[in-house]
Amino acid sequence: xxxxxxxxxxxxxxxxxxxxxxxxxxxxxxxxxxxxxxxxxxxxxxxxxxxxxxxxxxxxxxxxxxxxxxxxxxxxxxxxxxxxxxxxxxxxxxxxxxxxxxxxxxxxxxxxxxxxxxxxxxxxxxxxxxxxxxxxxxxxxxxxxxxxxxxxxxxxxxxxxxxxxxxxxxxxxxxxxxxxxxxxxxxxxxxxxxxxxxxxxxxxxxxxxxxxxxxxxxxxxxxxxxxxxxxxxxxxxxxxxxxxxxxxxxxxxxxxxxxxxxxxxxxxxxxxxxxxxxxxxxxxxxxxxxxxxxxxxxxxxxxxxxxxxxxxxxxxxxxxxxxxxxxxxxxxxxxxxxxxxxxxxxxxxxxxxxxxxxxxxxxxxxxxxxxxxxxxxxxxxxxxxxxxxxxxxxxxxxxxxxxxxxxxxxxxxxxxxxxxxxxxxxxxxxxxxxxxxxxxxxxxxxxxxxxxxxxxxxxxxxxxxxxxxxxxxxxxxxxxxxxxxxxxxxxxxxxxxxxxxxxxxxxxxxxxxxxxxxxxxxxxxxxxxxxxxxxxxxxxxxxxxxxxxxxxxxxxxxxxxxxxxxxxxxxxxxxxxxxxxxxxxxxxxxxxxxxxxxxxxxxxxxxxxxxxxxxxxxxxxxxxxxxxxxxxxxxxxxxxxxxxxxxxxxxxxxxxxxxxxxxxxxxxxxxxx
Amino acid sequence: xxxxxxxxxxxxxxxxxxxxxxxxxxxxxxxxxxxxxxxxxxxxxxxxxxxxxxxxxxxxxxxxxxxxxxxxxxxxxxxxxxxxxxxxxxxxxxxxxxxxxxxxxxxxxxxxxxxxxxxxxxxxxxxxxxxxxxxxxxxxxxxxxxxxxxxxxxxxxxxxxxxxxxxxxxxxxxxxxxxxxxxxxxxxxxxxxxxxxxxxxxxxxxxxxxxxxxxxxxxxxxxxxxxxxxxxxxxxxxxxxxxxxxxxxxxxxxxxxxxxxxxxxxxxxxxxxxxxxxxxxxxxxxxxxxxxxxxxxxxxxxxxxxxxxxxxxxxxxx
Numbered sequence: 007x008x009x010x011x012x013x014x015x016x017x018x019x020x021x022x023x024x025x026x027x028x029x030x031x032x033x034x035x036x037x038x039x040x041x042x043x044x045x046x047x048x049x050x051x052x053x054x055x056x057x058x059x060x061x062x063x064x065x066x067x068x069x070x071x072x073x074x075x076x077x078x079x080x081x082x083x084x085x086x087x088x089x090x091x092x093x094x095x096x097x098x099x100x101x102x103x104x105x106x107x108x109x110x111x112x113x114x115x116x117x118x119x120x121x122x123x124x125x126x127x128x129x130x131x132x133x134x135x136x137x138x139x140x141x142x143x144x145x146x147x148x149x150x151x152x153x154x155x156x157x158x159x160x161x162x163x164x165x166x167x168x169x170x171x172x173x174x175x176x177x178x179x180x181x182x183x184x185x186x187x188x189x190x191x192x193x194x195x196x197x198x199x200x201x202x203x204x205x206x207x208x209x210x211x212x213x214x215x216x217x218x219x220x221x222x223x224x225x226x227x228x229x230x231x232x233x234x235x236x237x238x239x240x241x242x243x244x245x246x247x248x249x250x251x252x253x254x255x256x257x258x259x260x261x262x263x264x265x266x267x268x269x270x271x272x273x274x275x276x277x278x279x280x281x282x283x284x285x286x287x288x289x290x291x292x293x294x295x296x297x298x299x300x301x302x303x304x305x306x307x308x309x310x311x312x313x314x315x316x317x318x319x320x321x322x323x324x325x326x327x328x329x330x331x332x333x334x335x336x337x338x339x340x341x342x343x344x345x346x347x348x349x350x351x352x353x354x355x356x357x358x359x360x361x362x363x364x365x366x367x368x369x370x371x372x373x374x375x376x377x378x379x380x381x382x383x384x385x386x387x388x389x390x391x392x393x394x395x396x397x398x399x400x401x402x403x404x405x406x407x408x409x410x411x412x413x414x415x416x417x418x419x420x421x422x423x424x425x426x427x428x429x430x431x432x433x434x435x436x437x438x439x440x441x442x443x444x445x446x447x448x449x450x451x452x453x454x455x456x457x458x459x460x461x462x463x464x465x466x467x468x469x470x471x472x473x474x475x476x477x478x479x480x481x482x483x484x485x486x487x488x489x490x491x492x493x494x495x496x497x498x499x500x501x502x503x504x505x506x507x508x509x510x511x512x513x514x515x516x517x518x519x520x521x522x523x524x525x526x527x528x529x530x531x532x533x534x535x536x537x538x539x540x541x542x543x544x545x546x547x548x549x550x551x552x553x554x555x556x557x558x559x560x561x562x563x564x565x566x567x568x569x570x571x572x573x574x575x576x577x578x579x580x581x582x583x584x585x586x587x588x589x590x591x592x593x594x595x596x597x598x599x600x601x602x603x604x605x606x607x608x609x610x611x612x613x614x615x616x617x618x619x620x621x622x623x624x625x626x627x628x629x630x631x632x633x634x635x636x637x638x639x640x641x642x643x644x645x646x647x648x649x650x651x652x653x654x655x656x657x658x659x660x661x662x663x664x665x666x667x668x669x670x671x672x673x674x675x676x677x678x679x
Numbered sequence: 680x681x682x683x684x685x686x687x688x689x690x691x692x693x694x695x696x697x698x699x700x701x702x703x704x705x706x707x708x709x710x711x712x713x714x715x716x717x718x719x720x721x722x723x724x725x726x727x728x729x730x731x732x733x734x735x736x737x738x739x740x741x742x743x744x745x746x747x748x749x750x751x752x753x754x755x756x757x758x759x760x761x762x763x764x765x766x767x768x769x770x771x772x773x774x775x776x777x778x779x780x781x782x783x784x785x786x787x788x789x790x791x792x793x794x795x796x797x798x799x800x801x802x803x804x805x806x807x808x809x810x811x812x813x814x815x816x817x818x819x820x821x822x823x824x825x826x827x828x829x830x831x832x833x834x835x836x837x838x839x840x841x842x843x844x845x846x847x848x849x850x851x852x853x854x855x856x857x858x859x860x861x862x863x864x865x866x867x868x869x870x871x872x873x874x875x876x877x878x879x880x881x882x883x884x885x886x887x888x889x890x891x892x893x894x895x896x897x898x899x900x901x902x903x904x905x906x907x908x909x910x911x912x913x914x915x916x917x918x919x920x921x922x923x924x925x926x927x928x929x930x931x932x933x934x935x936x937x938x939x940x941x942x943x944x945x946x947x948x949x950x951x952x953x954x955x956x957x958x959x960x961x962x963x964x965x966x967x968x969x970x971x972x973x974x975x976x977x978x979x980x981x982x983x984x985x986x987x988x989x990x991x992x993x994x995x996x997x
Contacts, residue, residue, distance in 0.1 A: 381802065384744040395746070404789040405782055417781055417825070421832050424992050432992040436829065440985050443825035444818070450788060451814035454795040458810065463802030464742050527777060536838045539777035543760065543786070546774070550693075551756035558901050562733035565900075571740035572897055573803040585799065585807025593815035597974045 012057035013069050013086040016094055016137060019054040023047065023130035027123050034122035040112040043122050047129055048105030054133060055098025061091035065507055076142050080200055083139035088507040089272065092348060093136045093264040096355050100257035101129045103483050107363045108249040110477035114370050120161045121247055128154040128253065132261050141190035141200040148186065148265070152179040152229075155258060158250045159242045171241035178228050178238040186225030186265070189218050193273055205273045215274055219281055222269040223288070229262035231315045232322065233292040234630040239315060240299070244307030244375065248366025251307060255314040256359040260351050263321055271329070271344075271512045279428050282330035286434055289326050290441040293319030295630075297448040298602055301455070301594055302626060304377045304587035306365045309456055310358065313401060316445055317354040320416065321347045323442055327419045328513060330431055337515030339422045342530050344509045345502055345517050346415035352501065353408040353494060357400040360487035364394035367476035367484070368460065372469040377456070377587040382465040386473040391461045393484035398457045400491040402450040406544040408494035411528070413446060414538055415502075418530045448594070455590045464581040496540040499528045588624070595624065603627055681934075685773040688940070692772060693763040695944075696919070700762070700911035701725035703918065703955050710959035725911065729904045737900035740801045747800040751898070751905035754790045758909040761786040762916040766923045768943035770841040771933030779838040780828045784821070787872070787916075790909065791817055798894035809893025812970055816878065816890065819977035820871045823864055826984025830861040831924060833991040840923065841933075848927040856997050860987035862925050867980035869917040871973065873910070876962045878973050881910075890970075918954035919947075926950060 026046055033039040068087035075082040086094065115121055131151030138144035156179065160172040192214055193205045210218060228235035243254045296316030303309040324347025331340035367390045374380055384391040400407040423435040465471035494501055499520030506516040520528050527539035571577045599605035603626040610621040705722040712719020761783045764775055778786065791813065798810035832838045834855065835846035846852065871878040874891035883889055895906050923930065929946025931939040968976065990997040
């Protein structure tokens, strides 16, 4: 009976995860506690992954379950339709990979009791958000997910930076949940129909719908990391232990994307044309800003977190295009755009998890997150380096890996948009296309830097030169993720077809079936228009590469001699003469950073004959933080300063204050129409 | 039978680009030398260089990793595949639909990604300077190229190069402002992508002026031969691309007979020679610019591409 109902299976997994959180309090401090807990979470995640995949691929009808929990007159509703099933697959895969990785990685945890109980709870929260079928359970699960991940961010709470990260995360998460609360309040209307089925049946007025869109963008967007609401993300994601960072960046941001899709594309009804303008503008800015911020970083995990911001931008470009096409009843085009967005969401969850695992392995091996202290790790950790390289190539959208397949689909969706009747969109979409192309090129630059400075060259510190390869289980996880990057890249047709039921429910149309296409290519619209075959490109590259290799080794010389580096005749023994992350980004900092971050370089040269060092200082300003957040923070501080006087009133003044407040409130009540 | 012919033509294309690529480089060098009143090396000198490099032993730095030794093959594979997918003497090749223009650009992007990594692998300052400048140039050249692709795709209704070439040959094209802008932008991008003057100088080893040469400084022997061959292939690819999109005359269509194929091959050789001549004339008549002037140069290409795309979004006939 259980097997017949995947919704129930996933719900049971979530319940067991919650129980596991309680168990973890008991056994977390034991020697084998981590292995048991992570093994169990991994197993449960695999079961929910299987259930989600069954629902998605089997095309089963969605069944709802109502539990007598929560508010007594509502109960808690859970339901898994195609959209939820897809995101359950994303969550389940990410959770299973992170758990497997953590079995090895978690052994190095100093305070396991600060991680183990919250980890299953966090997973349960993400499952429940995706399953929720009424506003109350959605918000409760959302807040549960936020709070449990907040506890994980503070796992290493003695590091001062982490405390700040936790504080900012808490403020932003509360702010986001407040926005979602208001959005659902407006959706439910004055009669309070909180079940999603009731919300779907009600059609809010255009003005109300606009407010709901803005609130959903703030609520889900702040969790996903849309600029300018991203500020907490690059602080909080790196602060957590690496497997949790992978989950937060790879999976929790996708749950936020799910929240946005659920509210705006499902519950809110027919979109107006200008919604897509708002979404596309924000998405384009998010893309480019995310990658530019990332280029300026030299902390490996923070760089990865900023790239999450960029990829969320790419996903939202797809969603924005989907909204635009849907508003003009171009279902087939909306299907292409939404498929691109969802496929990229899946791909990003795979390669971002892989990259965070890699950074975790580096952190365990060297104790360093700062790239300026690393280097040469490819010699010490060859397998980790290989897996990380695949992840870097995938996120840089290089063929034949999966990042390219989904970005290619996004470009194809952009190329349909001249058929849109709206002039505003016709001007906006090419600009967004340019921003997408720019961010793709900058992402490649950034990952040349990330991989090159961390793994290539010579070791810049003793820790890096004595690093040891990470454990087998972590390696297996990373290599499995890398293999999936390749499979999704060379067989994208399978994934596009699997997404068809999701897209059909959202856009009312689906992309043409890809499985029957000759040679397993993908053809989004028509073959004369565009087609891509990752498999053939991959095979071509393998064949021509090995042809060249075998021809050269047979016909030409295969002699090899090791010698000191040439370096134009001036090799320097000191590894400090290598390019660092900061110097690598210097040309880009000068070209883009001088505009965006008002970057300046200050050179202090010493006088001739003075043996002291010359200094180059580069000064950057964070435009978002300085123009948006600092004034608000200053305003709150100033207001608190003023209100502080109220603490020191006499009893007579207090009483008159209370009296005045009472009179004022009564007056308002009396004058209320 | 048709499949066998298609295979043969596809194979011929792969061989032709591979064999002609060093020739193009040699022709450009020879013309440049003649314009400077030097005798210059013979046109076949690049082939001799390749053979000699292949015979020599590889001298590998102590700090070079396995990636450094793999990268030449990766770059060669990616560039060769990309070059064999651009129509040269015949459109509608057997595998032309396996990658459209966006994928071809991305394949070249892969090659560049790995070349930039190779620059960082040994851990010398010259390699780093080359890589960091290369990615700066690419960060503007790639979006400019994508904008050009957008322009062509909007005009021809396809990102498939064979379809684009077919459309460009038809009378439906007419004279368009956007095409002119795209052509100028494409030439600018091609110059930057192939490390030619005024962006980079292929003939220099002066540390402050080099980008491409700095990245490959640590390569020797067969590895260097592969990298040089890939660079020649890339130059050939860009000339073929410009020829097939903006001068598609004489290209044989799918299912063409032997006569049409011969005409196509002849026309293609002519176009390559003309492309090489124009490049050599352009390079001798201009000075190299400072590295930090390059972003302005490529920014102009990006803006031209964006303008061309915008024009087409406004009206399909511009």
